[in-house]
Amino acid sequence: MSECMDFTVRSAVHDYRVRFVDDGLAAIADYAGADDVILIDEKFVSIYKSRLRPLLEAHKHIALIASEEQKSYLQLAPVIETLIGKNFRKNNRLIVVGGGVIQDIGAFLAANLYRGVQWIFFPTTLLAQCDSCIGGKSSINFGRYKNQLGNFYPPHEIVIDPGLLDSLPELDVRSGLGEMIHFYLVSGLEDFHRIMADYERALNDHTVLQKLIARSLQIKKRVIEIDEFDRGERLLFNYGHSFGHAIESLTAYRVPHGIAVSYGMDLANYLSLQLGHINRPIYDQMHELLRCNWQGVELGPIDLESFIGALRKDKKNIGSEVVVILTKGPGQMFKSALPIHSQTTDWIRQWLSGRENPGV
Ligand SMILES: NC(=O)c1ccc[n+]([C@@H]2O[C@H](COP(=O)([O-])OP(=O)(O)OC[C@H]3O[C@@H](n4cnc5c(N)ncnc54)[C@H](O)[C@@H]3O)[C@@H](O)[C@H]2O)c1
Ligand SMILES: [Zn+2]
Structure with a gap:
């Protein structure tokens, strides 16, 4: 096998x-x-x-x-x-x-x-x-x-x-699945559909899980062989991570890495939606899978100022802008210097409060 x-x-x-x-x-x-x-x-x-x-x-x-x-x-x-x-x-x-x-x-x-x-x-x-x-x-x-x-x-x-x-405790399994979802989304639409279809079965079928693991590594392999030392293409794997790291640090690592990244991808998608890079149906599709994955792990209240402060600490930032990975859809991630002005902070506030986003 x-x-x-x-x-x-x-x-x-x-x-x-x-x-x-x-x-x-x-x-x-x-x-x-x-x-x-x-x-x-x-x-x-x-x-x-x-x-x-x-x-x-x-x-x-x-x-x-x-x-x-x-x-x-x-x-x-x-x-x-x-x-x-x-x-x-x-x-x-x-x-x-x-x-x-x-x-x-x-x-x-x-x-x-x-x-x-x-x-x-x-x-x-x-x-x-x-x-x-x-x-x-x-x-x-x-x-x-x-x-x-x-x-x-x-x-x-x-x-x-x-x-x-x-x-492995279920939470660690779902943390790993969050990391996998991130690779599949960065890869493209076909891989996104594949992980959506296999997600449930992966939780209790080794053969399905093994195939998902192998594909996840193949997606990563293709990129690290081009950019082993993190200078270009590999940066796109930061999708969901700048926001995820802020969540990990503000929840004192109570939220496991892959779950924080699942939330982080949803925030990246939400900002992409507000900025007109993706439409509501594709946002909703990705949201549904991510919500399944973080289910049961609440973020709890996160203070907006602290969140912005944590984002600013990311080592990839330049000047007053925050460098993040946004998306035009699965397989279409791009690096963006997000200016932190009142509109952006409003969107982040909406997302953190869950008002615009009943699943969060
Ligand atoms: N080097 C890299 O490229 C890289 C990438 C991502 C994360 N990391 C680092 O990895 C760490 C997180 O790794 P992790 O999520 O694998 O966590 P981990 O190594 O802390 O393991 C999580 C928990 O699972 C337990 N465990 C391990 N195997 C088990 C098994 N088969 N059954 C039951 N329990 C088991 C561990 O004892 C631990 O309590 C962080 O420190 C992070 O910085 C490194
Ligand atoms: Zn990660």
Whole structure:
């Protein structure tokens, strides 16, 4: 079932292969060499305890809590000390098992230890499987400043088993689906129709989910191979993200990333509607899918001034305008410098208050 979905990503750092497998836990054991070190999500270990026990007894490993605190510069010092203490050498590999947090830590360590060691990534969250596993970015936090330190250092191989997502809480699944919807909308009308048709079934059918993941990665692959280092085309993937990041930060990360991005895409669409870039029927169609995805996760009251303030902090801004990605419809996203004047803030206020937008 899986083999035909495998593919290679071309990268200036090193090309890397993405493989789909039916038994991810067995695959970890197949990949781990005698002196490799397994860096693994502690919660994942506790969920798959009995199946992982022989593997973890036979191999050096470090289990970490997947938290933003752990993903920070100072917290990595003891991990580096443990790795060196375990005699980890340049010719050994890091086998990284977890979601985006463990990935970011693994990538950062692999890139910097001995000027770069090989690492293999087994993503265990939907967000990591459908998005972050390719692209090569790694970012760790510095104190309370998120994602400040990092580089581009993709894994040498990525092994995906969507079956490992069975234990993922529904909210994390929907967060991943939000990230996927974003890729499908950036891709075009056909992909938008595809994810609308498959959305419900993806929640409880592995085969459907695996196909959606593979397509999501293909959409991302096409763009990162042209613009690996985020200088042009890749910026369009920021669709829903500037607004999403503001929502994440103003809700103190209570709203998970992919859900915040779902809200963020709806706001981008709403502004596009007001500016005459899209018509009401297409706005409504996208709104319906996004609303399904964020259902049950309320934004709560968000203060307009704080929201504008958070938008202004985005590192992509120039001068007094806020750089965002708007849309003329699926597949027609474009970068726009949004002047923050009374009309724009009125529209944002309407959206935040849900008055113009009963589903929000
Ligand atoms: N490097 C990149 O390109 C990139 C891209 C997007 C996001 N990120 C980063 O990724 C992080 C978010 O990643 P995430 O959403 O994967 O979250 P995560 O790694 O924090 O995992 C979410 C939760 O799920 C648990 N978990 C992991 N796998 C599980 C499984 N199979 N079953 C049950 N529980 C499981 C984790 O322990 C954690 O509690 C953020 O820090 C973000 O900055 C990085
Ligand atoms: Zn994202």
